[in-house]
Amino acid sequence: MPADLGLDVPRIGLLGTSAMLFDAPGAFDLSVQQRIWAMAREAALWPEVVEAVPGMTNLMLSFASPPADPGALEERLLRAWEASEPGPVADSRLVEVPVVYGGTLGPDLAPVAAQAGLTPVQAAELHAAAEYVVYAVGSSPGFGYLGGLDERLFVPRRAVPLLRAEGGSVMIAGRQAGVTTAAGPTGWHVLGHSTAPLFDASRDPPALLRPGDRVRFRIARIEA
């Protein structure tokens, strides 16, 4: 198995002169991620910070100009981490995402089901039965990294990336799930397709999903 950087203590490093990355210690779990959200809310208010970007158990701060004293910011990040408390986001919402499973826009439903020892219908039902939590938004426009996938559907990433998955692809990889909004290549498995309006560049903020929101997939149809 690849070594996961499960850290004992926080790690902070500069990404060049324009950003700093904080990696939280500990396992990859929701309580750590909740503390990252809390830190992001606080750090977004710091004067030198252009944006606080929550990743998966990490937080990136970007700057308009290189900080004169990055050590002071590191100290501040450490204090913010120590002060942070796990807990759900106060104004989180439940977002329902209708999905057409299988068919030409869900080419991996059958192979993923086979790998998991399930029928395609069982795999779709398992995927739609869980309630997911948005850990972070990133990668591509409006894409939410969702935790909460049933472990019977844990399948490693594709050995060979798919050159093009349509926008609206409902995907899984490892223990994660997500829905794309723009076409592009992917190493994930595409189970189905959704027309849920998860991203609209004419809105600001443009992404429907926010960290801490919950997502439920609803089976609109299952195609062979």
Next chain:
Amino acid sequence: MIEILSDAPLATVQDFGRPDRRRYGVGTSGAMDRLALATGNILLGNPEDAAGIEVPLFPFRVRLDADLDIAVTGADARATLDGAPLPPWWRIGARAGQELELRHPLRGARAYLTLSGGIDVPRVLGARATQLRGAIGGFEGRALKRGDRVPTGRIGTAAAPLGAVPPDAVLTLPAPSGAAEGDIAVRVLPVGEYAELTPESRAAFWRSGWVVTPQSNRAGYRLGGAVLETVRKLEMRSYGVVPGLIQLPPGGAPIIQLSDANATGGYPKIGTVIEADLWRLGQAPIGATLRFVEVDYQAARAAWLAVEDYLTKLRRHAAWQGAAGR
């Protein structure tokens, strides 16, 4: 208004991009050589981050529908106006009906066409930059094509031409040892999992020439050179990506993430080309050889201040000359 007369594959409207929308999954986009765009804009009296056209493939031809000041910066694209040579890095008053042609540059990769008032497309998420994935911003969210009529912000020309000393004549870098003629040096800060590289790979990272392969574009440069290895296989958690970040995918050939990179990513990260040298990457054509020069944070910050100093002096010069010329 300007009209695009040539096929313009991958020519896009770009400004400084969206530095503050990563948390919605929106990458920064923006000019690959911001310094060239800023210089053109300063010569024209525009805000530094006004939108221009980034031209990566040639020839590129446009017709001006009104009297406009224009400046061509970045790669030396041997521009002509109605067939007469146009000096690079100069503001020139052009007349309605004149045709501007940019030709394949002898040096550099991307030319920037800036015009008085800037390219006047609507701001989307705070910027006019084009992001092709997701069709965000720019001119209808896409690259320009023949027949497009692109709105510009201001009509009229200043009395006198105005020139800038090109950045590469001021912000010089000594060639690192082992570099061949034409190699492009960029300064790099080791980051993240650099220490996870094997000692041999760490040495190769600094010693090797890194070729910009044909699988390179505004999203990132895939490099050819040595194959780098980590002491153990790493499974990363996704994190925010900045332009200049050097990542190491499983195959061992590094990628430099650039303007159109995804907002977040998950490959191990081993270095960052410093912000002050991103414009040098923007001018590195496919097939160019890059050399990484190790610097520490304070040196990287000093380099950033040197770029700011270049722009400050240019602003003063333009204000003085602009006042004198009007």
